[in-house]
Amino acid sequence: MNYHQHFSFELPTRIEFGIGLIESLAEHVLQLGGKRVLLVSDKGLVAAGVVGRVVDILTSADLDTRTFTEVEPEPEAAGVTEGAKICNDDARDIIIAVGGGSALDTGKSIALMARNAGHIRDYAGLEIPSSPGLPVIAIPTTAGTGSECAVWSVISEKDRNIKYGVGGRNMTATVALCDPSLSVSLPARLTVGTGLDALTHALESYVNKATQPISEALSEKSMELISRSLRTAVFNGADVQARADMLLASTMAACAFAPTRLGLAHAMAMPLGAKAKIPHGDVISILLPEVMRFNVNANLAKFARIASIFDVDTRPLSLREAAHAGVDAVAQLIADIGAPNSLAAYGVQESDLDALAEESMESGNIVVNPRPATAADLVDIMRKCL
Ligand SMILES: [Fe+2]
Incomplete structure (x- = not known):
């Protein structure tokens, strides 16, 4: 290592890791001051019962929870726009994203766009100036993208045949809640x-x-x-x-x-x-x-x-x-x-x-x-x- 060459390392996301940790989700929401949750996920996890289980955990703690489960693989910018609109129209104050990279990238992007004007495409690139988004708890159910700790989200616009990365401090989850028991049923x-x-x-x-x-x-x-x-x-x-x-x-x-x-x-x-x-x-x-x-x-x-x-x-x-x-x-x-x-x-x-x-x-x-x-x-x- 040549120490004349400068390097920096920053990890803006708090990592919570352990089998069965999902049961403590409501505590993390309350710690972040969340009261009105938008839960972002996909239809596969609804069918697998994971979304229902998370909703039960949140509602048992009296947290007002609305679900947004329209996320498709290779997530679309249109879903980000729609999710951000729901946050603003319905005064949602925290995002919980549950799923693979698509759901987590969509959740992080919705959180950003709930507090920023324009289109998600306007922020493509690294550290394009933006305001901090809503707090995000990212809960991975696959073990691959690392979106829960990544500074990037990848968004697609299929009608334009484009795919771009939006990266920076404001594209990070606040908490990564990593519970391996959620990935045992992954095909x-x-x-x-x-x-x-x-x-x-x-x-x-x-x-x-x-x-x-x-x-x-x-x-x-x-x-x-x-x-x-x-x-x-x-x-x-x-x-x-x-x-x-x-x-x-x-x-x-x-x-x-x-x-x-x-x-x-x-x-x-x-x-x-x-x-x-x-x-x-x-x-x-x-x-x-x-x-x-x-x-x-x-x-x-x-x-x-x-x-x-x-x-x-x-x-x-x-x-x-x-x-x-x-x-x-x-x-x-x-x-x-x-x-x-x-x-x-x-x-x-x-x-x-x-x-x-x-x-x-x-x-x-x-x-x-x-x-x-x-x-x-x-x-x-x-x-x-x-
Ligand atoms: Fe990758």
């Missing part, structure tokens, strides 16, 4: 995509040019937990210890990448998600192995360390061999859990790649990637993933 397919998204957050932050000691420590612990428990969480989802490892890994990875940004997988995931409508976790799973193969020689030491974290005995290996063994160990995990591995399966064609690469080059994740990349490099990586 295997979603456990795969969200788990590999968490791994990619930890890994891309760890090997990139902007990483720093506090992020590195969080990434290392996150990857260790994922190496130990993602296979179990996928193939024996009822194992609450494995679910807890994955939820902690996801939350820690989000804290790691807040000040560092990510890398090429996330740069390409944005336009691929918007244009080809590929769920975020799936596109990340497809891209990660080829992105690692592109990057490995630019940061041998870090990929060699990843090999050790993934239980490879690196003692008999050269640095180069160990680094490539790190890539292979991560690729093996991805293969073992049956992650998607083809962009073509989602309708992406060779003729789409130039435009997708051009758009990816505008991402803030490009400049921090360990190996400088051109649009032609991105076309090459995506072609290998077709």
Whole structure:
């Protein structure tokens, strides 16, 4: 570490973590001065009984609770506008967001737009000036996006084929209430995509040019937990210890990448998600192995360390061999859990790649990637993933 190079680390979100913690939700609402709750979630969690359970907990504490469960996967700006209008028309003073990244990103965005003029799109980018939003309690039911601790929300406008990130201090949850028992019923397919998204957050932050000691420590612990428990969480989802490892890994990875940004997988995931409508976790799973193969020689030491974290005995290996063994160990995990591995399966064609690469080059994740990349490099990586 070159200490002449300045770094900063800020964690605006209080993390509460533990099995069964959901039962203490009302206390956290009262602590934040909340009286009139807008509960943001999705229809899947209504059907699974999670929304009903949360409403029961809140109403037993005499908290006035209104639900907004219109959130779709890859959430829409229109839902943010509608939710913010409900907050203002109906004097809601706190947001509780329950669900995966889509519900949490929508909840955080509603909280921001309840206290700011204009459209959520006007705040796309990092630290676009805004006023603080309503307090937010974020309750993740998947272990992947880390939205509960992330400074970003990703919002889509499908009629315009666009997807953008809105980031900054005012886009953070006030409290992340992380209860692993809420993720035990997550289907295997979603456990795969969200788990590999968490791994990619930890890994891309760890090997990139902007990483720093506090992020590195969080990434290392996150990857260790994922190496130990993602296979179990996928193939024996009822194992609450494995679910807890994955939820902690996801939350820690989000804290790691807040000040560092990510890398090429996330740069390409944005336009691929918007244009080809590929769920975020799936596109990340497809891209990660080829992105690692592109990057490995630019940061041998870090990929060699990843090999050790993934239980490879690196003692008999050269640095180069160990680094490539790190890539292979991560690729093996991805293969073992049956992650998607083809962009073509989602309708992406060779003729789409130039435009997708051009758009990816505008991402803030490009400049921090360990190996400088051109649009032609991105076309090459995506072609290998077709
Ligand atoms: Fe991600």
